[in-house]
Amino acid sequence: MEKxxxxxxxxxxxxxxxxxxxHKEVAQVIIH
Structure with a gap:
């Protein structure tokens, strides 16, 4: 159970x- x-x-x-x-990848795409 604990496992x-x-x-x-x-x-x-x-x-x-x-x-x-x-989210980081998407943010970079939006910024560029």
Missing amino acids: EIVLYDTTKRLEAEALREV
């Missing part, structure tokens, strides 16, 4: 980081 929670937490964190990277 599932940790896995879920890690997945959410990775998703958040990936989204941040995408």
Whole structure:
């Protein structure tokens, strides 16, 4: 059970980081 929670937490964190990277890319495209 605890492993599932940790896995879920890690997945959410990775998703958040990936989204941040995408936003950076999009922002650069809009700026240029």
